[in-house]
Amino acid sequence: MLLSRKWLNEFVPVDADDRTFAEDMTLSGSKVEVTEVEGAEISNVVVGRVVEIKRHENSDHMWICQVDIGEGAPVQIVTGAQNVSQGDLVPVAKHNSTLPGDIHIKKGKLRGEVSDGMLCSYKELGMTDNDWPYSIVDGIFLLESDPDLKSKNLKPGDDIRTAIGLDDHVVEFEITPNRPDCLSVIGLAREAAVTYGKPLTLHDPVVKGGGPGNLPDLLDVETPDPDLCPRYTARMVRNVKIAPSPKWMRDRLRASGVRPINNIVDITNYVMLEYGQPMHAFDYRYVKGGKIIVRRAKDGESLTTLDGNVRNLNSSMLVIADETRAVGLAGIMGGENSEIVEDTVDVVFESANFNGTSIRRTALALGMRTEASAKFEKGLDILNTLPAVNRACELVELLGAGEVVDGTIDILNFVPHPTQLALRPEKINALLGTDIAAEEMRRILTDLGFGVEGDTITVPSWRGDVAHYSDLAEEVARFYGYNQIPTTAMHGVTTQGGYSAQQVLERNLGSLCRGMGYSEIITYSFISPTYYDKIRLPEDSPLRKSMKIMNPLGEDTSIMRTTVLPSMLEILTRNYNYRNKAVRLYELGRTYFEQEDGMAEEPKLLSLGLYGPEEDFFSLKGSVETILESIRAMDVTYEAVHDNPSFHPGRCARVLIQGEAVGVLGQIHPLVAANYGVDTDLYYAELSFDKLFAHRGADPEYVPLPKFPAVTRDIAVLVDQEITVGALEACIHEAAQALLKEVALFDIYQGENLPAGKKSVAFNLVLRADDRSLTAQEADDEVKLILEQLGTTFGATLR
Structure with a gap:
């Protein structure tokens, strides 16, 4: 934000020099980047009056001028300009003067005639035709050609910078995004007034009005998308007289980095700088049907903006339209079909408040960030639109640029409640x-x-x-x-850091897995939809309902995973292709499910994957059992699973703790392994971390070694082949009384001398009483109860 010190003084007089001003404002929170003085490169250049002019004898285009520069006798200057006449006031660069562009002027001779300096054009003073619209572009700057300079009664010897107003002090501020109010002269004046403890002088715009007609009869405004346009305010000016702005306005615009164009356009820019409220002026004759509609663009709609470029729009963008077409990009730039031109007669001033997020996205999508969009995207004051449009109308009347029509259209779609x-x-x-x-x-x-x-x-x-x-x-x-604020040593009560219970369990599980020979992997949470086909997931499986990424890097990373299995298989496959003979991997990763409210549920899973010549279903099951023992889970059982298409139908089990399923383990189905190009057995297990945490047992307590000896009994029972060992063990525990301490499988036999469809399963039972030595009869009674329960439940017979 560039701030003119002259403009600032209109609101709050600050006498401090630039360096002090910059330091004071920075300390009060308004960071100053740079301070500069306009025309600082110009020195020893004054106002001069041409008192005599004659042809150069040795040139057919040069003139010899005698110029009064307020130093007694006139000085002689030779010039090739053809627009100079006797009596003209002109800028004179004297001997040993400097001009912008590191140009040094010294006396010399031109075609044999002494020249004690140079007559200057406004371009040589570092200015443009926008700054001096009344002057000739190619020629000497005739000071009195500008009506504002003519009224100043300039005289020879006056410093040219002061004479033409090129002596303003400009301060550049770095405004943070949370302070859009400081993107205005009034906002910075408010900060300066408090910084220096001086009164702030604000002005309430006064509009006389009385122009022909009444605004509600001439213009209709609709805002069908109130969420994108909280407020829309408009006024109208008729019988406009397009002309250059007065010098004081051009000076302030130039100091603020804005190019003057004409009085109407300059008024909108002036109000934007003064109030921080972007404005736009429409040529009323191009607003078809006398109606303005603030709406979303139509998909495929196009608009040629003021910069001459064709913009292709979509329904996410907000436009200002009439009954037939768009005439401007809301909050960014007007359309070429409604711009102010020399024969404009009636003008509609727009002062609106637009949704900052919508403006930012549109500007980014079209690659056309403007001064207006830079302000709107930060969120502007909704109550500022009416004062700003009134200020614009006041300036119209002040400059005699037109007649303001009575009436204001002010649509307020959002009523702010003060905090x-x-x-x-x-x-x-x-x-x-x-x-x-x-x-x-x-x-x-x-x-x-x-x-x-x-x-x-x-x-x-x-x-x-x-x-x-x-x-x-x-x-x-x-x-x-x-x-x-005094500098003090840091003091206070420190908080003892530590891990949460979940973090402790997570670290312990990772350490345990690494201790069992597993290497940790970290995989992407976003995967390809084709991965579900590779693991043979049914078409109607709820796991296929994945959350889609709005801006994916590619099709292979377009959805959020609902299972970790494909990620593990990808890494196992990669290691297999690298000829690693045996691999054990684990990951603590998340899956993602969309809830009814649109938010994501992100359960964490512990997954294990392995293959190798020494690995089988039972080595994986042993790892799972080790994990469950480490968390002291109670009542762990395993249940055969035959209908999971990702696993071998005869080598897959569901893991249950106290009857609740916490995971699954097994051999990957050969067809799935073939989909990954692997011709060896792959094994995989996944456990819900949240359920493991919920079922973790209490911290272990010391129990003294038993004082009384144990009694062991071996039993072998005949059962149907489909009955699992886990089911038999669960039945033994259920039937036993408090005397049973351990159950261990030591043999499974299927073969000769057994009935068809039967198998022999043998267990070692450890029995002990905590308060006495068991008798043989007590041990036999306990075994009898167990055998009866096995017979009742599974039809088991003692072999």
Whole structure:
């Protein structure tokens, strides 16, 4: 943001030099990047009057001028310009003068005649025809050709920079995105007034009106998309007289980095700089049907903007349209079909508030970030549109540029409710480490425009960044003075850090897996939809309902995974292709499921994958059992699974803790392995981390070694081949009384001397009483109960 010091002084007089001003404003929170003085490269250039002019005897195009520069006798200057006449006031670069572009002027001879300097054009003074529209482009700058300079009564010897107003001091501020109010002269003036403790002089626009017609009869406005246009304000000017702006306006625009164009366009830019409210002017004759519609663009619709480029639009973009077509990109740039030209008669001033996110996305999509869009995207004050449009109409009347029509169209689609905060001096002082009086805090906030009633603070509409007492503390600190806050040693109570219970379990599981020979992998959470086909997931499986990524890197990373299996198989396959003979891998990763409210549920899974000549189903099951034993899970059972198409139908089991399924383990189906180009057995297990955490047992407690000996019994029972060992073990535990301490499988036999479809399963039973030595009869009675239960449940017979 470029700020003219001359313009600033209209609102608050600041006498400090540029360096002091920059330091003071930076300390109060408005960071200054650069300060510069207009025309600083110009020196020893003055106003001169041509008192005599004659032809150069040795040239057919040069003139010898005698010029009065206020130093007694005139000086002689030779020029080739053809627009100079006797009596003209012109800029004169004297001997040993400098001009922009590191140009040095010294006396010399031209075709034998002495020239004590040079007559200057405005281009040689570093200015353009936009700055001096009344002057000749190619020729000497005739000062009195501009009506504003003619009225100044310039005289020979006056410093040219002061004479033409090229002596403003310009300060460049770095404005943070949360302070769009400071993207205006008034906003920075408010900051400067509080910084220097001086009164802020603001002006309420006064519009006389009385132009022909009444606005509601001439113009109709509709806003069918109120979410993108919270407020739309418009006024109209008739019988417009397009002309250059007065010099004072051109000077301020130039100092602010804006090119003057004509009075109407310059007024919109002037108000944008002064109020921070972007404006646009439409030629009324091009608004078909006298109606303005603020709507979303149609897909495939196009608009030629003021820069001459054709913009292809879509329905996410907001446009200003009439009954037939778009005439402007809302908040960014007007259309070429409605621009102000020399024969414009009637003008509609638009002062609106648009959704900042929509403007930012449109500007980014079209690659056309403008001054207006840069302001809108930060979120502007919704209450600023009406004062800004009134100011524009006031300037029209001040410049005699047209007749303002009575009436205002003001559509307010959103009624803002002011934010109110409690002033808590003790908390603010504790936060800042200060001892500032409450009254001083109230004074600072009042000067900044906050409403202060006791300890209730009402935040002004232009300060959307203030929403918490800590924001009030920042305002107090800025203007109390950061340099006045004492430097103290850090003190306070430190908090003992530590891991949460979930983090402890996660670290323990990782350490355990690594101890069992597994290497950790970390895979992407986004995968390809084709992965579900590779693991033979059914078409109607709920796992296929994946969350889609809006801007994927490619088809292979277009959805969020609902299972970790494809990721593990990808890494196992890669290791297999690298000829690694045996691999054990584990991952603690997340899957993603969309909930009804649109949010994502992200369960974490512990997955294990392995292959190798020494690996089989039971080595994987042993790893799972080790994990479950490490968390002291109680009542662990395994249930055969035959209908999971990703696993071998005879080598897959569901893991249950206290009857709740917590995971699955088994051999990958050969067809799935073939889909990955692997011709060896792959094994995989996955366990729900959240369920493991929920079923973890209590921390172990010391139990003394048993005092009494154990009694062991071996039993072998005949059962049907489809009955699993796990089911038999569960039945044994259920049937036993408190005497049974351990059950261990030691043999499974299928073969000769057994009935068809039967198998022999043998267990070792360890029995013990904690308070006595068992008798043989007590042990036999316990075994009898177990055998009876096995017979009742599975038809088992003692072999």
